[in-house]
Amino acid sequence: MNNITDSQKTIDLVTRTLNKRYAAEYRFKLYGLAAMTIGLACVVLLFISIIFSGTSALWQTRLRLDIDLSVEVIDPDNQKSLEVIGEADYAGLIRDALFKLFPEVTNKQQKRALSGLVSAGAEFELRDLVLAAPELIGTQHSVWILAHSNVDMLLKGYIDQQIVETERKIDDQTIAWINQLVATNRVAQHFNRDFFINGDSRDPELAGIGGAILGSFYTLLIALILSFPIGIMAAIYLEEFAPVNFITYLIEVNINNLAAVPSIVFGLLGLAVFINFFGMPRSAPLVGGLVLSLLTLPTIIIASRAALKAVPTSIREAALGIGASKMQAIFYHVLPLAMPGMLTGAIIGMARALGETAPLLMIGMVAFIVDLPQGILDPATVLPVQIFLWADSPERGFVEKTSAAIMVLLGFLILMNTIAVILRNRFERRW
Amino acid sequence: MLQIFTAITLLSLTLGAYFVGRNRAVKLIKLHSLPSYHGYFTALWTGLPGAILFLIWIVAEPLPTFPNFCYSTSCILFTILCLLTSSVGLMWSINLVSPQFQARNQVELALRNFMIVCSTIAIVTTIGIVLSVLFESILFFHKIPLNEFLFGLEWSPGTAIRADQVGASGKFGIIPLFVGTILISCIALLVAVPIGLLTAIHLSEYAGPKTRAIAKPALEILAGIPTVVYGFFAALTVAPAMRDFGNILGLDVASESAIAAGLVMGIMIIPFVSSLSDDVINAVPQSLRDGSYALGATHSETVTRVILPAALSGIVGSILLAASRAIGETMIVVMAAGLSANLTFNPLAAVTTVTVQIVTLLTGDQEFDSAKTLAAFALGLVLFIVTLILNIIALHVVRVYREQYE
Numbered sequence: 001m002n003n004i005t006d007s008q009k010t011i012d013l014v015t016r017t018l019n020k021r022y023a024a025e026y027r028f029k030l031y032g033l034a035a036m037t038i039g040l041a042c043v044v045l046l047f048i049s050i051i052f053s054g055t056s057a058l059w060q061t062r063l064r065l066d067i068d069l070s071v072e073v074i075d076p077d078n079q080k081s082l083e084v085i086g087e088a089d090y091a092g093l094i095r096d097a098l099f100k101l102f103p104e105v106t107n108k109q110q111k112r113a114l115s116g117l118v119s120a121g122a123e124f125e126l127r128d129l130v131l132a133a134p135e136l137i138g139t140q141h142s143v144w145i146l147a148h149s150n151v152d153m154l155l156k157g158y159i160d161q162q163i164v165e166t167e168r169k170i171d172d173q174t175i176a177w178i179n180q181l182v183a184t185n186r187v188a189q190h191f192n193r194d195f196f197i198n199g200d201s202r203d204p205e206l207a208g209i210g211g212a213i214l215g216s217f218y219t220l221l222i223a224l225i226l227s228f229p230i231g232i233m234a235a236i237y238l239e240e241f242a243p244v245n246f247i248t249y250l251i252e253v254n255i256n257n258l259a260a261v262p263s264i265v266f267g268l269l270g271l272a273v274f275i276n277f278f279g280m281p282r283s284a285p286l287v288g289g290l291v292l293s294l295l296t297l298p299t300i301i302i303a304s305r306a307a308l309k310a311v312p313t314s315i316r317e318a319a320l321g322i323g324a325s326k327m328q329a330i331f332y333h334v335l336p337l338a339m340p341g342m343l344t345g346a347i348i349g350m351a352r353a354l355g356e357t358a359p360l361l362m363i364g365m366v367a368f369i370v371d372l373p374q375g376i377l378d379p380a381t382v383l384p385v386q387i388f389l390w391a392d393s394p395e396r397g398f399v400e401k402t403s404a405a406i407m408v409l410l411g412f413l414i415l416m417n418t419i420a421v422i423l424r425n426r427f428e429r430r431w
Numbered sequence: 432m433l434q435i436f437t438a439i440t441l442l443s444l445t446l447g448a449y450f451v452g453r454n455r456a457v458k459l460i461k462l463h464s465l466p467s468y469h470g471y472f473t474a475l476w477t478g479l480p481g482a483i484l485f486l487i488w489i490v491a492e493p494l495p496t497f498p499n500f501c502y503s504t505s506c507i508l509f510t511i512l513c514l515l516t517s518s519v520g521l522m523w524s525i526n527l528v529s530p531q532f533q534a535r536n537q538v539e540l541a542l543r544n545f546m547i548v549c550s551t552i553a554i555v556t557t558i559g560i561v562l563s564v565l566f567e568s569i570l571f572f573h574k575i576p577l578n579e580f581l582f583g584l585e586w587s588p589g590t591a592i593r594a595d596q597v598g599a600s601g602k603f604g605i606i607p608l609f610v611g612t613i614l615i616s617c618i619a620l621l622v623a624v625p626i627g628l629l630t631a632i633h634l635s636e637y638a639g640p641k642t643r644a645i646a647k648p649a650l651e652i653l654a655g656i657p658t659v660v661y662g663f664f665a666a667l668t669v670a671p672a673m674r675d676f677g678n679i680l681g682l683d684v685a686s687e688s689a690i691a692a693g694l695v696m697g698i699m700i701i702p703f704v705s706s707l708s709d710d711v712i713n714a715v716p717q718s719l720r721d722g723s724y725a726l727g728a729t730h731s732e733t734v735t736r737v738i739l740p741a742a743l744s745g746i747v748g749s750i751l752l753a754a755s756r757a758i759g760e761t762m763i764v765v766m767a768a769g770l771s772a773n774l775t776f777n778p779l780a781a782v783t784t785v786t787v788q789i790v791t792l793l794t795g796d797q798e799f800d801s802a803k804t805l806a807a808f809a810l811g812l813v814l815f816i817v818t819l820i821l822n823i824i825a826l827h828v829v830r831v832y833r834e835q836y837e
Binding site: 260 | 811
């Protein structure tokens, strides 16, 4: 009797609280969904904000000027030698063409402001143009001249014209000139090829990521050459040969810990050992590659060990059974089967190394370098460090350049990860 | 220039030695080892001694600068020595080629030793980190006493222009940096732990295989994005948004506030929490779930009262790993947090962190022995020790957890 009332009570309790419990269940499920949505929204927001501010950097404003390539200025003695042509006053030619468009400008100060419409690098572009086609000398030629970053920013709408003139980068007079140029169809946005070729520059309109990409390439090359073979060898030893003892345990703990050491500490190691102790050059891709190879080694070892572990024992036993030595069994039979997994690990490690910034700041790859690096000993910078440098710059023109550089960096990362995924899906065998 | 010549000659000698050794073995009958192993053996004895000498030379000599070629007598002597050793090795090993000679065993032994050397590089790296950081730190502690460094409340590594200037020696108290680091890391964890953990629960317990297949890699993208990108995002988008938001609420938010850097760092470490917790939750045996359902518990009750307690140690491990990530993170705070060391727990104020100070101290141009540069290494030592302790505890906790259910 007592039992029945007890269970009756329980049933009552359950029915009474059931709706509440189901509501709690529903809420809990909603929390999970919300958390996941927030996480995914962050990914989307990040990408959108970068793409939104970076796409405009792919186009650069240019002004169409009718430049009088007069013989008197370029080649007065008619020597026709490239040396003479190369040293002519092209900046003056561009200025003259501009002044001709605005004959009302006579004031010296205003003239200087007017010539500020074109980029400081425009004269070199014009020089290269004339050097490539000397037959143009003596004619009047219509050339698209690179505009100054402020002009570019104004036309892209990044400069608020409502602010007080004194707080603006560009004054009312200049805006009037630009509007006049726009009205006469002399302004256009051209694809910014220079951005992918040029090295760094103080002028946003001239700065490019070519040097940084080359630097990244050299650095990653060194890192890959060093860390891939060493990582594979270490993985094979630890997985196939190592006896179970204290030293092996110590190595394993070490590798796992190294994978979680802050990357900036590796930079300190590079600075103290490679640069101060061995006297290697600062800012060189060689040192960067060495540091990054130490940084990626744990990743590659862990991935390679997983790949070796996935190869079934029967393969080894079959090889041993027909008389192969252990080394032969591993190098001729196990290693080829584990290779796709190892390559995947190496690519993922390299992708991580490509995005590393902090350790490279420590070894001086943060210097301002205009020239493209020619080898692994030349001072260079890498793509993420270039992004850091530009992000720090107060010039408005660098904001879009930074975002564009980030887009390129993310593009490379996506490419590498896609290759890794394809490699894994195509060649990985399930046993 | 001479180095390059030597390297090329050594390489071609080694390659030649392989073919000579193999060809000699091919002519013999009843060999113990395959002819190619004899080739490898001779190549090894030709290349290795020369290469070791060559490496010593390269390390001892500063790297060649291309305009001035190295034509000194010592250089020429070294070249001759390298090549001579190689030739002697070739002569010696080529005479060993015979049917009885166990070339394969010799080559395999050498390969095995090479593998051992490769796998000890991890230990060598750790020792290198400890030694390099420790050595400079000891120099630093000669100038600044240890207790002043550890318990000082003021951080202002000023440069002395005059010797008698006020604050010429600078103040090196690490407490404000530590408070800043902990503040930003706590904000990051407050963002990442709830989101990461709930995401992990949702993915492993509720989501269908299709959602899982899309959401998991999508979240992992967050872990793959370079931190410099997060830094830019924090400095350009989040920090101004925070300031504007604060203005609306009538709060005074610094433009380099701790909360902006912490928020973005939290986004960065979401995948560290979520993917590790996901693994951990999946490792909880199905029998525990089934038992809970059999007692009439709902799904969410099972999760909160059975699965989470069972997975707790693993989750704690993943949070500790995320915390060590947050403490060691550099670029986000360099770009979005401040430089001045304020001793405050106010998340709206600008604070600085250990990593920010390491970067600021080392990226300027100053002589290597100054207290400022050495201080960076002392900070590095502290950072290394703290993250190492966190990592060891976390890895241990996770391992013990795995063993519990295996």
